[in-house]
Amino acid sequence: MMATINGNICQSNATQMVGPPMPWFGMDIGGTLVKLVYFEPTDSSPDEIDSELETIKRIRHYLKRNAAYGKTGKRDVYLQMDNCCINGRYGTLHFIRFPTSEMSVFIKLAKSKGIAQLASTVCATGGGAFKFEADFKKQVNLELHKFDELDSLIHGIHYIEAYNPQECYYLNDPLNSNKCSKSPYDFSHPYPFLVVNIGSGVSILAVYSPDKYKRVSGSSLGGGTFLGLCSLLTGCETFEDAIQLAANGDSTKVDKLVRDIYGGDYPKFQLSGDIVASRSGRLSFNLLIKFLFIKFLFI
């Protein structure tokens, strides 16, 4: 088998050991979530499988058998990428995540699965690669090979795009829920382009080539703001719970629309009455109390 990505020839040859010793993990330790990616080789020769360490087998079986780990760890099966070529090996990329606040639980789990005896290395990005570096070394004997998160993000976008041409898409008719549909974005001449990376906060990058980019802006209103406010307002704990609550709710009851202010459209600036003028602008503690009181009367 042979494939080319970004000029590198992917030569799959299980007998020829390439890259660092298995298992291959990558981690992005963000402000809210840890994203763990695990490469499962699918081109191993029978000899290689035989000589595989017991610990590696145990880790692979544990990760693959489950889609949930503990209370908060999840494997996003729908993100899984098959037939990937990395370091000249073919295999499957598995995507796992858990809250950064559970890092100590994760380190204990890794220890109990025997990671400490492998004395291996893990490539790691994100602030947590700095913050938790000493803990990893001390508790599971793991060296974190630190890479910058934004460098890795840009390389990752190019990698994903080369292997999954459907991954980069845009929405047709995004505001029309009946007509809204995905279309693949033609990435053959993308430069320059902007990347808006929404994590706990937001970074905005201008990308000029596969290796040249600049962080041009950012915002502290990001996923952490959304989840923090949702958690305090509704008691939900996860992003999925918040999205589920939102799907069952009616945003026009909390958002102030152009028509709530104008009584209709604001035609001079082509602002339709249905456009949100002020997100959460109708929220009021007094109205909430009145609403709960009325609800209570009708129970």
Next chain:
Amino acid sequence: MMATINGNICQSNATQMVGPPMPWFGMDIGGTLVKLVYFEPTDSSPDEIDSELETIKRIRHYLKRNAAYGKTGKRDVYLQMDNCCINGRYGTLHFIRFPTSEMSVFIKLAKSKGIAQLASTVCATGGGAFKFEADFKKQVNLELHKFDELDSLIHGIHYIEAYNPQECYYLNDPLNSNKCSKSPYDFSHPYPFLVVNIGSGVSILAVYSPDKYKRVSGSSLGGGTFLGLCSLLTGCETFEDAIQLAANGDSTKVDKLVRDIYGGDYPKFQLSGDIVASRSGRLSFNLLIKFLFIKFLFI
């Protein structure tokens, strides 16, 4: 007395009646607040004062005697502009505001003060000028002369700048609370400039000349979002209450800083550890419950 503003000569002459009949009011009826501006002439001749209608005297005395009207109306005395020239008349501009949700109370008050008998007109901007137009006509016989709010905003900026050269300023050392100070901004060659107008929502305008501008962008995250979320999270009712609570609080307890993620600075992109990475990113219902529980134990 003579002054020039935007090419118009302001010739104060109390015996020569210019402009529409008094009283002169202007209103901006926004999504959250109504901003009412009242022009009190200070150049009236004795004859003019004698012939003034009783209703006009009553309105002026009521507005000037108080700085608070009912439960929610306020006159911002610190905004007051003296020696203004409008329509060839000299006088004082008074600034009053109340929540748009109290509009029906305001209309009743205006009726009780005899506005209905004046059959006057009021210049009005904002969405409420459209939404409440029929109510004003029916209940207090007032015609709303509607002007576009963004047109008025741009004219207002030029007017204020011409009369109050200290009004347009910037902050030196804004992040250093000891050194932070105001400096007047030299507005002699301002074009092109951006106006970020934060109301319930946000409009961003590019201004090319006193009469030429474009609404280039906007955001639905604005003052309404801030007040709505504050109200639901703290029970506060007004912007002032929210600001007071914030002044007594410690934002680092709710915001996630770069150092909370990186354990320190993120030097590659010159992001200091003290910078907010994720506004409200530390909020968590579970942490709140734990905090309240611990607080309860120590009561």
